[in-house]
Each structure stands twice: as C-alpha cells, then as structure tokens.
Amino acid sequence: MKVLALNSSARAGDVSKTEIMLDCLVEGMRDAGAEVEIINLAKKKIKYCIGCFTCWTKTPGKCVHKDDMTGEIYPKYLECDLCVLATPLYHFTVNAQMKTFIERTLPMVQPFFVERDGVTMHPLRHEMPPAVVISVAGFPEESVFDQLKSYMNFLYGDRLVAQIYRASCEMLKTPPSGDTMKDILEATVQGGRELVKTMKISPRTLARIKKPMTSFNKMAPVGNLAWQTCIDEGVTMGQFQKRGMVPRPNSIETYLAIMKMAFNRKKAGDARAVMQYRFTGQVEGDCYLKINKGKITAAPGSVKKPDLTIESPFEVWMDILTRRADGAQMLMEGRYKAAGNTELLMKMGDFFGES
Numbered sequence: 001m002k003v004l005a006l007n008s009s010a011r012a013g014d015v016s017k018t019e020i021m022l023d024c025l026v027e028g029m030r031d032a033g034a035e036v037e038i039i040n041l042a043k044k045k046i047k048y049c050i051g052c053f054t055c056w057t058k059t060p061g062k063c064v065h066k067d068d069m070t071g072e073i074y075p076k077y078l079e080c081d082l083c084v085l086a087t088p089l090y091h092f093t094v095n096a097q098m099k100t101f102i103e104r105t106l107p108m109v110q111p112f113f114v115e116r117d118g119v120t121m122h123p124l125r126h127e128m129p130p131a132v133v134i135s136v137a138g139f140p141e142e143s144v145f146d147q148l149k150s151y152m153n154f155l156y157g158d159r160l161v162a163q164i165y166r167a168s169c170e171m172l173k174t175p176p177s178g179d180t181m182k183d184i185l186e187a188t189v190q191g192g193r194e195l196v197k198t199m200k201i202s203p204r205t206l207a208r209i210k211k212p213m214t215s216f217n218k219m220a221p222v223g224n225l226a227w228q229t230c231i232d233e234g235v236t237m238g239q240f241q242k243r244g245m246v247p248r249p250n251s252i253e254t255y256l257a258i259m260k261m262a263f264n265r266k267k268a269g270d271a272r273a274v275m276q277y278r279f280t281g282q283v284e285g286d287c288y289l290k291i292n293k294g295k296i297t298a299a300p301g302s303v304k305k306p307d308l309t310i311e312s313p314f315e316v317w318m319d320i321l322t323r324r325a326d327g328a329q330m331l332m333e334g335r336y337k338a339a340g341n342t343e344l345l346m347k348m349g350d351f352f353g354e355s
C-alpha cells in the first residue's frame with residue numbers, strides 16, 4: 001500500500017502536536033508494511049488557486065500554476081492508495097496550508113453540474129483516494145472538531161475511511177507525561193497498523209486515541225497561569241516550554257494545582273514525605289503536600305506531624321519555584337524558615353519535574 005501523508009502544521013518536532021500524532025500513525029502503517037511518504041505542506045511552494053478555471057477548459061485536469069503542487073504533490077495524490085490529511089485545528093477547521101492544498105485539487109473535478117441525492121455536484125475527473133483525517137486542537141472538548149468533521153465528511157464522503165481527532169493536544173509530551181498520554185500515542189501507532197490491514201480503525205482503538213486528558217476546570221487554571229507567566233516574562237509559549245519554565249501560581253489553589261501537575265510518580269518511587277506550608281504576604285494561608293508511594297495529595301489547611309514545615313512569604317516561595325530566586329540562598333538570608341527534616345528541601349527535585 002502506498003500512503004501519502006500530508007502534514008500542514010507550521011510547527012515541527014516535539015512542539016508540533018500534529019507531527020507527534022502523525023509520526024505515531026505512520027510508525028504503525030510502516031510496521032504493517034505500507035510504503036509511506038510524508039510531505040510537509042508548509043515547506044512546499046503551493047500557490048493559491050486563482051479561480052481561472054483553466055483546469056476545467058483549456059487544459060482539462062491541469063492547473064496553470066507551476067509549483068510543488070503541480071510538480072510533485074498532485075501527481076502523488078492521484079496515485080496513492082491512501083492519503084492522510086494531518087492538520088492542526090485553526091479557527092475550528094483545517095489550517096490555511098491544508099485549505100490551499102484542498103483548493104488546488106480543483107482539477108480533480110469537471111465543470112458540469114449534476115444532481116446527487118438532491119444536491120448539486122461536479123462530476124469527478126479522477127477518483128479521490130481514500131482519505132484519513134488526523135487533527136489536533138488546544139481546547140479539551142471533542143465538540144471543537146464538529147465543523148471540521150462535517151467539512152471532511154462532505155468533502156470526502158465514503159472515501160473518508162477514518163477520522164482521528166485529538167483534543168487538548170498541547171498536553172501531549174508535556175512533562176511529566178503520564179500513562180494516559182503514553183497510551184494515546186501507542187493507540188495511534190495501533191491505529192496506523194489497523195488502517196493498513198483493514199482500511200479502518202476499530203472503535204476500541206479510536207476510543208483510546210481520543211480518551212479525554214483533561215477538562216476545562218482542570219486545564220484553565222494552570223493554562224491561564226502559564227500564559228500570564230509568558231506575558232509577565234515577555235517570552236513566547238515555545239520559549240517558556242524550551243526553558244522548562246514553571247507557571248507562577250497566584251493563589252494557594254493554583255500552587256497546589258501546579259505541584260500536583262509537576263509531580264513525577266516515577267521519580268518519586270516509593271518515597272514518603274509530608275510538607276506543610278504556611279504562607280504570609282501577598283497570599284496568606286496554609287496548605288500541605290503528602291507524597292506517599294507514587295501518589296500525591298495536595299490540599300489547603302494543616303496536617304498533623306509534617307516532616308517539613310516551610311514558613312514563607314508567598315511571593316518568596318513562588319520566586320524559588322519559578323527559579324527567579326535560589327532556595328538555599330533565600331534560606332541563608334532568612335527570607336523564609338524551614339523546620340523539621342530540611343534535607344527534604346534538597347530532595348524536591350526527586351519528586352517533581354521531568355525524569
């Protein structure tokens with residue numbers, strides 16, 4: 001089976017969630033014996049359709065443009081046994097690069113009007129290849145893909161053999177990646193294998209690929225903090241991620257949410273520790289973190305017999321968390337107090353962050 005995979009993301013590498021998902025799908029397809037070529041549309045020269053309809057009249061089936069679409073992509077599209085259309089969701093549909101490609105497939109149809117099931121159509125000059133759409137979106141609800149789904153169904157009809165929609169995709173490969181994310185990526189590989197073997201993806205595999213990773217209530221507080229931190233520090237989200245920056249909490253609730261998110265159960269192993277925080281200053285109140293055999297409890301209030309008690313102005317502790325200040329130096333300068341097993345201060349890195 002010859003597969004043409006068109007990736008329209010403007011981003012590349014681990015920051016491109018389209019690429020992450022597509023690479024998994026392609027891995028599975030190759031594993032099942034398919035010959036797959038990936039083309040990055042953003043790196044190609046594809047001119048806009050100018051609506052001259054020359055491809056319908058003077059040169060039937062042939063576009064006037066001379067670019068990578070006419071020279072390379074269109075012939076490959078006509079020849080392939082299966083085409084994968086991989087696009088990030090932009091404004092609830094395909095992005096501009098993918099739309100430009102789609103518009104440039106106009107030579108596939110003839111100019112005449114025919115009616116099918118009460119709807120006006122143009123007859124096909126060439127059979128469309130079977131297609132798979134794979135798309136990723138930032139929002140957590142699957143309904144974010146409703147418009148794209150409807151568009152793709154209309155465009156490809158029964159030639160659309162599979163639709164893979166991955167919401168809350170910005171969490172993919174965001175450290176520390178959990179088991180859910182690993183399973184989503186493994187299921188996508190499996191989806192690729194199934195497509196080559198059966199020309200479809202089983203409902204079970206699709207359900208694994210689409211498994212909800214988060215909800216608005218879980219995502220928005222931490223996501224908003226991350227964006228606010230980018231604005232305050234004058235960095236892009238890409239720089240924020242590359243530098244391993246931490247969203248700066250602005251309340252006890254968001255501090256606890258960040259600590260829960262950053263907890264790395266693999267690194268923590270079977271360690272046990274109870275940390276009590278007593279905050280003063282900009283944000284006042286108590287909270288604690290309990291680490292116990294790969295699990296974390298993070299809650300407001302106090303706990304009996306903590307291993308370590310930190311008394312700190314909230315802003316000082318947040319400076320340390322976001323690496324604006326050095327924890328050891330702040331302690332020496334008396335900017336915060338630590339009582340109990342102070343060795344735990346050094347061990348924080350064993351519990352949180354990337355492996």
Ligand SMILES: Cc1cc2nc3c(=O)[nH]c(=O)nc-3n(C[C@H](O)[C@H](O)[C@H](O)COP(=O)(O)O)c2cc1C
Nearest residue numbers: 009011016017018088089090091092136137138139
């Ligand atoms: C211009 C633009 C429009 C976007 N529109 C949406 C949208 O309508 N819904 C959504 O959930 N995410 C939207 N996003 C988020 C992207 O779908 C998401 O960041 C995705 O990871 C991008 O794919 P990439 O990582 O391959 O670039 C948009 C992003 C950009 C840059």
